Amino acid sequence: MRYSSSFGPVFLHGLCRILPPVFAVGLLPVVLGWGGGHDPLNEWAVSVFPEPVLAAVPETARAGIVRFSHAPDDFTPWEKQTRITIHPDDLAWLEAHGLKHPYSLHSPRGQAANFILLVRAFRAESPDRIAYWSACLLHTFADEAACNHDPILHVVTYAFREGYKLDMGPAGVLDFAQVSNSAEDREAIRAMLADYAPAPLAEDPQEALVQVMLLGLAANEYMTQRGARIARTFARSASAAAVADGRRALAELGVHAIRTGVDAIATARLLADRGTIPELTPAVEREFERRSQVFLARRPLASDAVFEGLLEPFGDGPAVGVLVEPSRSMDKAYLGFGSKLLSAAIMRSLRGAGISCRLVDIREPEFPAPERMPVAVVCAGGFHHPPTVERLRRYAGQGGRILLIGGEHRGVLGELSECLGKPADARLPVTPKYGQNNADYIADLRVHFTGGLEDSLGSEPCAFLRNPDTKAGWQKPRCDYVLTGENPHVQVLARLRDGERELDIAGLLTNPQGQTIGAFLPEYLLAPYLLTDSPPLDDPSRLELDRVGCTVLLHALGRMLPRP
Ligand SMILES: [Zn+2]
Numbered sequence: 001m002r003y004s005s006s007f008g009p010v011f012l013h014g015l016c017r018i019l020p021p022v023f024a025v026g027l028l029p030v031v032l033g034w035g036g037g038h039d040p041l042n043e044w045a046v047s048v049f050p051e052p053v054l055a056a057v058p059e060t061a062r063a064g065i066v067r068f069s070h071a072p073d074d075f076t077p078w079e080k081q082t083r084i085t086i087h088p089d090d091l092a093w094l095e096a097h098g099l100k101h102p103y104s105l106h107s108p109r110g111q112a113a114n115f116i117l118l119v120r121a122f123r124a125e126s127p128d129r130i131a132y133w134s135a136c137l138l139h140t141f142a143d144e145a146a147c148n149h150d151p152i153l154h155v156v157t158y159a160f161r162e163g164y165k166l167d168m169g170p171a172g173v174l175d176f177a178q179v180s181n182s183a184e185d186r187e188a189i190r191a192m193l194a195d196y197a198p199a200p201l202a203e204d205p206q207e208a209l210v211q212v213m214l215l216g217l218a219a220n221e222y223m224t225q226r227g228a229r230i231a232r233t234f235a236r237s238a239s240a241a242a243v244a245d246g247r248r249a250l251a252e253l254g255v256h257a258i259r260t261g262v263d264a265i266a267t268a269r270l271l272a273d274r275g276t277i278p279e280l281t282p283a284v285e286r287e288f289e290r291r292s293q294v295f296l297a298r299r300p301l302a303s304d305a306v307f308e309g310l311l312e313p314f315g316d317g318p319a320v321g322v323l324v325e326p327s328r329s330m331d332k333a334y335l336g337f338g339s340k341l342l343s344a345a346i347m348r349s350l351r352g353a354g355i356s357c358r359l360v361d362i363r364e365p366e367f368p369a370p371e372r373m374p375v376a377v378v379c380a381g382g383f384h385h386p387p388t389v390e391r392l393r394r395y396a397g398q399g400g401r402i403l404l405i406g407g408e409h410r411g412v413l414g415e416l417s418e419c420l421g422k423p424a425d426a427r428l429p430v431t432p433k434y435g436q437n438n439a440d441y442i443a444d445l446r447v448h449f450t451g452g453l454e455d456s457l458g459s460e461p462c463a464f465l466r467n468p469d470t471k472a473g474w475q476k477p478r479c480d481y482v483l484t485g486e487n488p489h490v491q492v493l494a495r496l497r498d499g500e501r502e503l504d505i506a507g508l509l510t511n512p513q514g515q516t517i518g519a520f521l522p523e524y525l526l527a528p529y530l531l532t533d534s535p536p537l538d539d540p541s542r543l544e545l546d547r548v549g550c551t552v553l554l555h556a557l558g559r560m561l562p563r564p
Helices: 038-047 051-056 059-067 088-096 102-106 108-123 127-144 151-161 183-193 205-224 227-234 240-274 282-298 339-352 386-397 453-457 547-560
Strands: 320-324 357-361 375-381 401-406 445-449 490-498 501-510 516-522
Touching: 038 059, 038 127, 038 183, 038 240, 051 240, 059 127, 088 108, 102 108, 102 127, 108 127, 108 205, 108 240, 108 282, 127 205, 127 240, 151 227, 151 339, 183 240, 205 240, 205 282, 227 240, 320 339, 339 357, 339 375, 339 547, 375 386, 375 547, 386 401, 401 547, 445 453, 453 547, 490 547, 501 547, 516 547
Parallel strands: 320 357, 320 375, 375 401, 401 516
Antiparallel strands: 445 490, 490 501, 501 516
């Protein structure tokens, strides 16, 4: 599987609906991109097929493009498919290229393979094969732009709605099927497609293949640019105009998938007519990798609408730096997938408290010096970014202070890192396993604030109002670390009580001069709406920390920021 989570266990791409058991493989909980939206998406695609493609797929075969719109969400080996018999030539080709089941078509390499099989199907003048491989290609392209892969909407979907059951605005939309049903919706989509003329991706077969592989990166950027507009449809205070705009943004995602999918299908037809069948060579894969790196290096933070309104530094003078990264594709992230939204919420809470702050793109070659950025806030997640680890070490060496929300810590907290460990038998609020949650013990856990936090949060232990260990989603606020080592310079801020057992879960590190130079906070203490409902969520596109998270953050920062 290419979609590894930031921590290691395999997470499959996005999800509106958990697959029925017939699709499941082993214990993997498979989750999908669009839900019912794949059907209208493929229907619309057929409606804008150019003449040469239509000529190759007679009316009777076109239904297959919709019938197989969900085909790639399936781990059943090709040779055991029951709804279709894969042609022996295609079976042999798939086997030769190591693609074992329809789900493998989701990766860029799988999309390239899918494209080649489509060219071969046109070449063989086989309408059923053309319909099947077109359906699959349209599906995986659409998944790349499915809005539940957006940093805000993913959390809305799997945490706020399905997991926490928060009271959200009734007009919220997530699936293309919700914005393509009514006559008015259909008219809007028709208008969006009115000027569309299918265009080949490239004349050269190998270049076309590279283009097919790159489409997912572009689709992800197109999608995350629209995340906030769609998220606003879930605001309880959303105006009719905001809801209409969000619905339009969601429809645009579908239309984007239709356009790119049909362009690719038209290209396959063109190449087949010319007898130029692309080959999936190491050179193609290398070129895709090279151009991916160029694309991602250039992708602006502004393309992630989760950072809307936060790109400009806030306040004067030295500013707290909040480290962030751009989205790439699906759940790929150097920090945590959930870090983008949590970092945005932190920025809003800092601004609300009047604290000078700025986003710091982890791609910046060097972080600002401590004189300009006295504290760096890192929502670390899996923390798979050695350059950031190195920069933070240098920054700390220069006197910079690090507030790390873990996740992993990679030793950047010095003595505080040395105190962190993973007790094997601890029952923690978030489990590493996907789809297997802690429902049997989360109600037993209590968080006890200390180290001065009890003054503002009370000394009564807090229960989790909601289970952070959602059954699905890439956003789980996982932290496996607790403070296990003894160090007189570490002050504990919170303890986790599990019956008689007590674990120190958050702490500050003080240097011999009495200055607080580091903080470790588990992500589940800051992730909103786990320990309190206050203040209630209105607009998820402008998420802030809740009262508990904000208090913990500001308490730690208050100790770390140099006194004027
Ligand atoms: Zn899919």
